[in-house]
Amino acid sequence: MTKVTMTVNGKSVSGDVKGNTLLTEFLRDDLRLTGTHVGCDTSQCGACVVHVNGEAVKSCTMFAAEADGAEIKTIEGMANADGSLNVIQQAFQDYHGLQCGFCTPGMVMSAAALLKDNPKPSEAEVRDYLEGNICRCTGYHNIVRAIMAASGQDVPAVAAE
Amino acid sequence: MYSFDIQRPTSLADAVAALATDEALPLGGGQTLIPTLKQRLSAPSVLVSLSGIAEMKGVCTNDDGALCIGGGTTHATVAREATSYPGLAALAAKIGDPAVRNRGTIGGSLANNDPSACYPAAALGSGATIITNTRSIAADDYFQGMFATALDEGEIVTEVRFPVPEKSCYMKFEQPASRFALVGVFVAKYADGVRVAVTGASEEGVFRWTEAEEALSSNFAPEAVEGLSVSGDGMISDLHGSGTYRAHLVGVMTKRAVAAAI
Numbered sequence: 565m566t567k568v569t570m571t572v573n574g575k576s577v578s579g580d581v582k583g584n585t586l587l588t589e590f591l592r593d594d595l596r597l598t599g600t601h602v603g604c605d606t607s608q609c610g611a612c613v614v615h616v617n618g619e620a621v622k623s624c625t626m627f628a629a630e631a632d633g634a635e636i637k638t639i640e641g642m643a644n645a646d647g648s649l650n651v652i653q654q655a656f657q658d659y660h661g662l663q664c665g666f667c668t669p670g671m672v673m674s675a676a677a678l679l680k681d682n683p684k685p686s687e688a689e690v691r692d693y694l695e696g697n698i699c700r701c702t703g704y705h706n707i708v709r710a711i712m713a714a715s716g717q718d719v720p721a722v723a724a725e
Numbered sequence: 726m727y728s729f730d731i732q733r734p735t736s737l738a739d740a741v742a743a744l745a746t747d748e749a750l751p752l753g754g755g756q757t758l759i760p761t762l763k764q765r766l767s768a769p770s771v772l773v774s775l776s777g778i779a780e781m782k783g784v785c786t787n788d789d790g791a792l793c794i795g796g797g798t799t800h801a802t803v804a805r806e807a808t809s810y811p812g813l814a815a816l817a818a819k820i821g822d823p824a825v826r827n828r829g830t831i832g833g834s835l836a837n838n839d840p841s842a843c844y845p846a847a848a849l850g851s852g853a854t855i856i857t858n859t860r861s862i863a864a865d866d867y868f869q870g871m872f873a874t875a876l877d878e879g880e881i882v883t884e885v886r887f888p889v890p891e892k893s894c895y896m897k898f899e900q901p902a903s904r905f906a907l908v909g910v911f912v913a914k915y916a917d918g919v920r921v922a923v924t925g926a927s928e929e930g931v932f933r934w935t936e937a938e939e940a941l942s943s944n945f946a947p948e949a950v951e952g953l954s955v956s957g958d959g960m961i962s963d964l965h966g967s968g969t970y971r972a973h974l975v976g977v978m979t980k981r982a983v984a985a986a987i
Contacts, residue, residue: 566731583731583772584762607760610824619801619827625759626828627752629731630774677823695904696822 568632572597573641581628587621588612590628591638599639599669603698610697613670613677614638620677622696639669642676652676652714659719661710663701670697675711684715727768733777737883741858743773744879751775751881753833754799756825781832781883792889796832796856796882803831812893812913812986813851816843819897821904832882838930840871840961841905845931846895848885850911850922856884871930890915892945894986896978898925900965907966908974910934912982918942921979926971928959937979945987947980 569578572595579594591597591614600623603611607625614623615637644650649657652675662668671694678685678693685693690711691704699707713719731752734740744751750769752758754776761767775781781797784806792810794803804818804826820826820834820843834844835855848855848864855862857880867875876882890913897909906925913920919941921934940949955975960968 583729584726586759605763607756607825610822613824616827620824621827622824625755625825627731627755627759627772627774629733630755630776632733674823693823696824 566629566632568628570631570634570636572636573638579628583627583629585628586624587614587616587626587628587631587636588623590631591623591636597638597640601666601669603666603670608696608698609667610670610674610694611667613673613697615673615677618677618680620674637673639672642672652679652711655710655714656707659706659710659713661702661707667697667699667701671699671707675707675714678711679715684717685711687712726762727765729769729772731772731774733774735777735779737778737780737858737881740773740775740778740881741879743771744881746771749773749879751836751879753797753830753836754828755833756821756829757833757837757839775830775832775881781881787886790889791854792887794831794885794887796835796884797830798832800826800829800831800834810887810889810893812890812895812911813847813887816847816895816897816911819843819895819904831885835867835885836874836876836882838868838872838874839905840927840930841900841907841909841925843895843897843906843909843924846906846909846911846922846924847887848922849931849933850895850913850920851887851890851893852915852920853888854886855882856886857881858883865933868931871928873930888915892986894982896982896985898974898978908971908978910975910978910982912941912979912986914941914945914986919945923955923975923979926955926960926975928961934975934979941983945983947984950976950979950983 565580601611603609612624749771752772752774781795800817800820807814853864893913895911897906900907909924911922921937924931955972957969957972960971962968
């Protein structure tokens with residue numbers, strides 16, 4: 565077992581992990597932060613995306629031991645300080661950017677990473693950035709619309725048809 | 726996954742020492758190795774994570790004007806910082822997806838030498854030098870077939886040095902589900918000639934298309950490779966495309982790369 569300490573959603577946490585404990589297992593099973601989902605467990609679907617030191621990472625494809633000392637942000641850390649939905653989460657609700665909701669945590673975390681680097685992305689840039697996030701319900705259009713809305717851009721102008 | 730211990734050295738020297746253990750494996754960004762471990766296709770007793778070694782990260786230019794990239798540098802960093810070599814930065818920006826690019830490293834990609842990976846085409850197409858903890862290896866000697874390289878057990882890619890070409894472009898025909906290269910062609914024009922490296926096509930892994938190099942060295946234009954072709958023999962043939970189809974794509978992607986580089 566290896567002792568790891570990291571900051572998760574602003575709080576310092578530590579625990580003992582095995583060598584092969586994935587970051588997603590540490591978050592879900594040890595910390596009980598079950599908002600981070602495991603969809604495929606093969607690095608393809610992106611439901612498990614979290615931020616590690618500010619960057620979007622698939623937490624099913626990183627070991628917990630590698631996150632020692634890192635700053636982690638999960639979907640549980642995304643709401644505003646008063647508990648209300650943040651601008652991206654609210655836009656997903658407003659534009660029906662989710663149906664079953666399974667992919668949504670990863671979608672929101674990827675969207676937040678995109679908007680941090682590129683606050684006004686084009687529709688093509690949004691779609692390109694979501695390459696690693698799979699949604700089996702929405703056909704992506706409303707997710708793209710939500711992210712365009714969250715970036716403060718004109719949503720009807722998006723050719724989301 | 727089978728169980729194993731994980732070590733996280735913070736210096737190259739400690740990593741080399743840790744890898745001297747029997748059945749220890751180096752872990753780069755893990756974007757290939759972790760899925761491989763999950764499938765129980767690999768059973769190391771110790772995994773030595775290289776992600777905490779600061780001296781293996783970063784992009785800079787040396788006195789010879791070559792672009793030097795630390796082996797532990799992520800694709801995202803190369804895409805952002807390899808500004809003196811736009812063809813290479815563009816290649817890095819199209820590997821996998823954003824989350825994969827935030828973890829995957831150039832050293833890991835070159836050590837794995839997947840026959841459909843992008844970086845081997847850039848390294849071979851640039852005549853890069855692969856620097857390890859013990860030696861320097863010319864790209865022409867480094868790639869030795871599918872998933873095979875000149876690396877010894879426990880040897881670590883610490884840096885890759887790319888001579889910067891006058892013009893370059895990588896064109897990837899993507900397998901649409903995985904975004905791996907069905908065929909990818911890297912073309913680089915240097916003062917002393919043109920290099921053309923092909924990934925995704927051959928059962929032997931990345932290779933140089935020397936016939937096209939000669940034609941393009943005398944006339945760097947898409948027309949120069951008109952009429953040239955590679956054989957479908959020895960090309961990868963799978964449900965995504967036959968060997969003949971891949972061989973055809975080599976010519977198509979070479980022309981597109983040259984047209985875009987001009």
